[in-house]
Amino acid sequence: RSIYFAYCQEPSITTKLERALEKVAPLLREIFVDFAPFLSRTLLGSHGQELLIEGLVCMKSSTSVVELVMLLCSQWQRVPQRSAGSVSLLCHAMKDHIVRVANEAEFILNRQRAEDVHKHAEFESNCAQYAADRKEEETMCDHLISAAKHRDHVTANQLKQKILNILTNKHGAWGAVAQSQLHDFWRLDYWEDDLRRRRRFVRNPFGSTHLDITCKSLEDYGPEEDEALRGRKGFRGQAVVCQSPETELMLEGDDDAVNLLQEKEVDNLAGPVVLSTPAQLIAPVTVARGTLSITTTEIYFEVDEDEPAFRRIDAKVLVYSEGLHGKWMFSEIRAVFTRLFLLQNTALEIFMANRTSVMFNFPDQPTVKKVVYSLPCVGVGTSYGLPQARRISLATPRQLFKSSNMTQRWQRREISNFEYLMFLNTIAGRTYNDLNQYPVFPWVLTNYESEELDLTVPGNFRDLSKPIGALNPKRAVFYADRYESWDEETPPCHYTTHYSTAASTLHWLVRIEPFTTFFLNANGNKFDHPNRTFSGIARSWRHCQRDTADVKELIPEFYYLPEMFVNSNGYCLGDRDDGVPVCDVELPAWAKKPEDFVRINRMALESEFVSCQLHQWIDLIFGYKQRGPEAARALNVFHHLTYEGSINLDSLASDPPMREATEAQIQSVGQTPSQLLIEPHPPRSSAMHLCFLPQSPLMFKDQMQQDVIMVLKFPSNSPVTHVAANTLPHLTLPAVVTITCSRLFAVNRWHNTVGETPITASPFASHLPSCHTNNSSTNKRQITDLVDQSIQINTQCFVVTADNRYILVCGFWDKSFRVYSSDTGKLTQIVFGHWDVVTCLARSESYIGGDCYIVSGSRDATLLLWYWSGRHHIIGDNPNNSDYPAPRAVLTGHDYEVVCVSVCAELGIVISGAKEGPCLVHTITGDLLRALEGPDSCVLPRLISVSSEGHCIIYYDRGQFCNFSINGKLLAQMEINDSTRAILLSSDGQNLVTGGDNGVVEVWHACDFKQLYVYPGCDAGIRAMDLSHDQRTLITGMASGSIVAFNIDFNRWHFEHQNRY
Secondary structure, three states, rough: OHHHHHHHHOHHHHHHHHHOOOOOHHHOOOOOOOHHHHHHOOOOOOOEEEEEHHHHHHHHOOOOHHHHHHHHOOOOOOOOOOHHHHHHHHHHHHHHHHHHHHHHHHHHHHHHHHOOOOOOOOHHHHHHHHHHHHHHHHHHHHHHHHHHHHHHHHHHHHHHHHHHHHHHHHOOOOOOOOOOOOOEEEEEEEOOOOOOOOEEEEOOOOOOOOOOOOOHHHHHHOOOHHHHHHHHHOOOOOOOOOOOOOOOOOOOOOOOOHHHHHHHHHHHOOOOOEEEEEEEEEOOOOEEEEEEOOOEEEEEEEEEEOOHHHHHOOHHOOOOOOOEEEEEEEEHHHEEEEEEEEOOOEEEEEEEEOOOOOEEOOOOHHHHHHHHHHHHOOOOOHHHHHOHHHHHHHHHHEEEEEEEOEEEEEEEHOOHHHHHHHHHHHHHOOOOHHHHHHOEEOOOEEOOOOOOOOOHHHHHHHOOOOOHHOOHHHHHHHHHHHHOOOOOOOOOOOOOOOOHHHHHHHOOOOOOHHHHHHHHHOOOOOEEOOOOOEEEEEHHHOEEEEEHOOOOOOOHHOOHHHHOOOOOOOOOOEEEEOEEEOOOOOOOOOOOOHHHHHHHHHHHOOHHHHHHHHHHHHHHHOOOOOHHHHHHHOOOOOOOHHHHOOHHHHHHHOOHHHHHHHHHHHHHHOOOOOOOOOOOOOOOOOOOHHHHOOOOOOOOOOOOOEEEEEEEOOOOOOEEEEEEEOOOOOOOOOOOEEEEEEOOOEEEEEOOOOOOEEEEEOOOOOOOOOOOOOHHHHOOEEOOOOOOOOOOOOOEEEEEEOOOOOOEEEEEEEOOOEEOOOOOOOOEEEEEEOOEEEEEEEEEOOOOOOEEEEEEOOOOOOEEEEEEOOOOOOEEEOHHOOOOOOOOEEEEEOOOEEEEEEOOOOOEEEEEEEEEOOOEEOOOOEEEEEEEOOOOOOOOOOOEEEEOOOEEEEEEOEEEEEEEEOOEEEEEEOOOOOOEEEEEEEOOOOOOEEEOOOOOOOOEOOOOOEEEEOOOOOOOOEHHHHOOOOOOOOEEEEEEEEEEEOOOOHHHHHHHOEEHH
């Protein structure tokens, strides 16, 4: 039985044949197919039939090759002898075919093997690339996390310092009343106003008197050879690469399609980081290498703290350098400008909503373009009449100048000389972030000796058609001879120094931080020798007229920053050779204090003598006389390494020492601004020509014209306690909104047509009910919600939005203030936040879209800063959370209830007064800057008005007035016999208008309280007032329930009283 089972398990012969012939089957099948014609003649069956046909049929019908072989073998007959040659031929053919097939098979296998190897290598490469990308992404994430930690650390330190300042301030919870302020140090804040002026000083925790610092001796300066001249001699053989600055980053206006495509490409990029690139943060006296990373919503910069150059930077300098671990939201970006750095067009300056800017330098121009296309499409902002497009950010300075409307506005005298010069500086690449490219302004006066200065005498003004080096004829001859006799290999020049360098900027600003620290860092930790320190205006003017190595022009601060002339930190600057100690800057005799000098110098800049020739100075600095043959004729050629396009630093990449030396020389000799135009700059239109244009702001009114334009009486007889004149023509409803003591309000339409009665009374004005509690249609313009009985209704209980559509009211018993529609009278929002009754409100100036700040003061002795959204018409910027808006800042420091407040968004400050005590100055971020300490009799503030020009007028109880600067200095004071109820400043901050219980409107010069004009008395007291947008009509609210419109002409008083000093 076991043998039977073993026999049964043994495979059959068929199975064995199938296994044996399994691999031969494809070959046999291919032989039969390929040799079918030949085999059909040579393979015959036993009866002479052709077997190939049957074999092919069998092969097609059966999958078993064994059956085919058996079929052929069972009917094979001997081939005749005569067919032997044919069989031999068949064998050779089959052999050749088998070899050929084998070679083809080997080739195919080798090719498949090569493809497999290639695919495997490609797979490995893709895996390696993926791993590298993931590693890079992880590295970037680690970098971002590390940067975030650094930023959090910096932010935490700032918040800690802020809390300490609030608590330990003299008016803080831990502050002592008798606490001395002698140890307070201040520095210039980086905050810029609309004209790019930096005027606000903030507390400086790193401040010092630098008593351990000594002055340089004369031997420290070496021979009296010019620094730039020595540098030039060291570069005689240096090649000069001439480039046309107009070819840098040229972008035509028809590239919008390309821009749109690139924008879409940027939008489609995946991952958290859109762009990451090496970059340098450019700050005053600091260049910090690091990595700039851009996501879809933010910019990050992380400095490389391990870089040797960064380690060499003094820590005292780094504390004033912002952005080393920076983060900026896209929503904060307001403008993007291309900039030069070391004469290379590879930098960007980004302006932020917090009125600061940050500057970065990149490896090359393509990277600059990538960065711009990764940032929001904001252009260069909205101030210059240019579209907000990325091609505008990448445009050349000359293109920006030609496309902007600022020149036409300046010619029409819509903007001041100062504003126009700052515009030219900005688009020509001048920046506060690079001291070597600091904004440049002209000397305009020549008389710094006389006791009086008459601005109607031409001899007191400089000739602006000549550069500073050519004003002295003898010195002009010296410079001309130098140019003609030039024997160096470098291009000839008149001046080996420049009118604007980092050294000259620090020379002017040495008395204020952070420039004091910057100066010491750049000068071996020593002050200048007293003979060389900036110690007097007249002395500096004489020096730049006589010294062949001094051709310095001025900086903008000479026209707005009096603090730069005061040694407020008590630095020991040494004694001059004549024995006079150097302390505050000596002012001209016609200026009694620094504020006088700055004000008069600015008046001179805006004078007719300067206006009619300023275009010639622009030709020298920014225009067609800046370079080329015209510059040579005008004695206006400077060292060749001060001009854009004179050197390509990348060409020196193979010679690092030469490149480093060239960069150092560029830093020392200064940089000429980018050339804005190659033809003469157009002059400004004359004032007399513009006087005859309709609605000209310069047109003097007929002095016999009536003071009172119109009187509008309201039947209610309730005192008009608030007047808001929002009369701009572009508004949907230009109007004067009046609110009475009983909270009746009227929207009186304003007409901007010349010769027409300016105000049309509201249809409700003639039949407003004195008091109603129902909801009749005539009652829509009365606010009937109950106010706290202890509140005295006055002008500061109300705020009207800039579009006249909403009224904000305070004083309610539930500790809220409320928003009402001026159209329907309906309540639209209730805002809570205080712990006691809200006692006063104030609104800042509005910007595009109607956005502004609202400040509320309360009996809880605090103030809250709110944001009014002009788009959503609510407090707060989130319409989904309008029931519970959050304040932007909480302002503390008062001991009693807040009774008056004023806010200026342009300066970023809030000034408030309590029932008793000094007024306090806060920033809009909540920092307590200082207290405005008036005379002993000035302790009960009642009214505050602050202008964007920096004047802060405070009215105290019993007729006391004080004028403070925004930095806390008492400039003037006066006392009047009227109980003042309303004050306001003109838009330029130069004039003060007051009105009170005696019904008399008076106009004063704000800086010194000189009386300019007194209007005839009215038959009732004045409770409120406001000015029309063109500053030509004054509207007052009267205690009798009427409003009176007065003609007002600040220009006439300006020219009558401000020509002699």
